[in-house]
Amino acid sequence: MVAVLKIKRITPRTCLWPLAGSLVASFALSIGLTFRSDHHCYAGVCGEVLFPLQARLHVVVWYSWLSISVTILALRAFHPSIRRKLQTQLYGGQLPVIGKSFTISGALVVLWILSLYGIIIGIWWLRLQGYFIKRGEAGSVHNGNRRVAAVALTGHFADVTMGMVLLPVARNSALSSFFRLSHSTTFAFHMIQAYVLFGLVLLHGLIYASWVSVFNTNPDLIRLTYPVLNPTYFYNQVWPGGRGSFEVWRASLIFTGSITSVIMVAIFLTTFPAIRRKHFNLFYFTHLLSIVAVIVVCLHASTMFYCTAPGLAMWVLDWGMRIYELSGKMDSSLEALGNGWFCLTLPLPRRRLDGCACYSPLAHFHIHHTGSSIREVHPFTTITHLASQKVATPSSTARKTIASNTTEETIMIQFLFRKSRSSHAFVPNTNHPREEKSSKQWTNKLASLVEDVSTTEKPDHKQQEEASESQPNRPISSTHHTSLRLEGPYFTPANPGFYNTVICLVAGTGISGAIAIAAAFTAQSATEREQAIAIPAALSAEPVPEPKTAAMVSATKTTNAANDNRPSSIHNPRRWTRCIIIWSVRSADYIALPFFKPQGKEGKETPGLEIRTHLTGPGGHGRLDMEKAISEICAADGGGGRTWCYLSGPNAFIEGGERACRRVGVEYYGARWS
Secondary structure, eight states: OOOOOOOOOOOTTTSHHHHHHHHHHHHHHHHHHTTTTTTOOOSSBOHHHHOHHHHHHHHHHHHHHHHHHHHHHHHHHHOHHHHHHHTOEEEEEEOTTTOOEEEHHHHHHHHHHHHHHHHHHHHHHHHHHHHHHHHHHHTTOOSSHHHHHHHHHHHHHHHHHHHHHHTTOOTTOHHHHHTTOOHHHHHHHHHHHHHHHHHHHHHHHHHHHHHHHHHTTSHHHHTTTSOTTOTTSOGGGSTTTOOSHHHHHHTTHHHHHHHHHHHHHHHHHTTSHHHHHHSHHHHHHHHTTHHHHHHHHHHHBHHHHHHHHHHHHHHHHHHHHHHHHHTSOEEEEEEEEETTEEEEEEEEEGGGGTTOOOOOSOEEEEEEOTTTOSSOOEEEEBSSOGGGGGGGOOOHHHHHHHHHSSSOOEEEEEEEEEOOGGGTTOOTTOOOHHHHHHTTSHHHHHHTTSOOOOOOOOOOHHHHHHHHHHGGGSOOSOEEEEEEEEEEEEEOSOOGGGSSEEEEEEEGGGHHHHHHHHHHHHHHHHHHHHHHHHHHHHHHTOOOOOOOOHHHHHHHHHHHHHHHTSOOTTTSOOSOOEEEEEEEEEGGGOOOOTTOOOOSSSOOOOTTEEEEEEEESTTSBSOOOHHHHHHHHHHHTTTOSOEEEEEESSHHHHHHHHHHHHHHTOEEEEEOOO
16 A cells, blocks of 8 residues: 555645644744754854843743734634624725725734834843943943944844744735635735835844944944944954854854845835836746845844744745645646637646635636746636535545545636737737737737637627627637646635625626626525425425324424524525626627526526626727716615625726725725735
């Protein structure tokens, strides 16, 4: 027998143990190293050598802060009423620069982080100030002592901030999966704390530079007390005053700090929206330099490693999972739908859903196609309602039977995309720089594998209604079979099934998520129709009850009373009753997508599902008035029930939809990649 090691995805059911394990193991390693640094000091500054009590308190406070944060996130995740209250907005608009709404949870997070900084000040400042003032006066240095203490204090601020930055980085992050945090929430936290970290590092360097100016006033005297390469130690403890291996290594402090600062500046410059959105690969691969930065900065100060260890553990686990998933190729078929639209179909191994407890129909993958680019991995939202497949995930007993088969059970999933507008009519031998550049884009290279069909008709309102029937029967121009690698799925915490009315405001290729939501609504309606047919049949076939004794009657009454307190699918109407999709698309880019076909054996249209198309540009209308559309739908409901809005498309479209949702007063989710 050959033992096969199976790696499970980090999902809500499986990620608790990696999260708890990484916290416990990181704390044990960190607190243990603080007792061994006298013999194994690997960093330029080991604070526990000079300040053992403060260094250990620093570690304990950081991991206590993390543990309390995890507990609070768990309460938020598993108590919807608490989550809704925390999402209450304190400020009507969006915060400047950040572009995010300010909620109760956001205010609590700010106060929680400030409390951590306050505790760090309490642990370190008095001890550092007293130590360096006493040490300076002993060496006849009376100026700049507090600046050295301030340099050390800002370094400890950077320790915990770097730890916070690394926590939500992983795509398979336990924080986002187990605690049901959206990608936009973790991204906002990562971005804000990264900017805070950059500011702290800049302040750390500026204070050191101001101290160097003091050092240069009398270097012969000051260097005996504070060597310029590492003022934490005495002159004979740092090269060139000391010649041992430890002394030489401690002199590297200034160099590790400088290297880290240069990398952070490069990362900071590529985070601006103009670069991040237009040159994402430059942003992404520059961000990979953070791997070098984290390694170098941990060699800069030991406390940096103690604080970044939990995030590093989860990040390593995430990369292991991603490499494992991307290691296998999948055969797929690429079809041209016409007018620059394409559909990618491929089989997903069912084991990818092992342990998954996600109910949202919204899921995305990262696709790697070597024929288009060796280094690029692109995110795509699947139009397949993947969450419905989890109920068919084999149990541990059934998995043994499947494992014995030669073929692995799979699920067919699909992705919808289109060429960029400038490359839609691309001519191979053109010298136009814009078309030449667009032809090199990843999606355009992938689309070029099949022969497209150009749709030149501009549909009017009657044609739009007729196209939905005629378009699915149109022959596909060509189909190309290729192989690619797939990473995912990553489910979105948003679940439309919790609401009465769901509105999808989507633009362009943002319709992918709306197709998945429509499929979820159709599947739910089909299930309820089957239950409605099955329940009366079951009741009519119920056997005649036998006579009961008094004890049996009493027990039956007790059981019925208990059952009356449970929710019943027979008496309680379903919550999700309407699904309205409003698709804003250029008239030149429009096609009748064949994905909204009636499903099921009967092939009937789904009651409550409505698809609207809003054409823009020449031959169409102006921009979609999203506030008006949402208000009209809410008014038609008579104010009853809860309404939720899904927004997807260009960033400007999503921002406009969010403003409209806030003005109308409905809950929403904006699907953003950055």
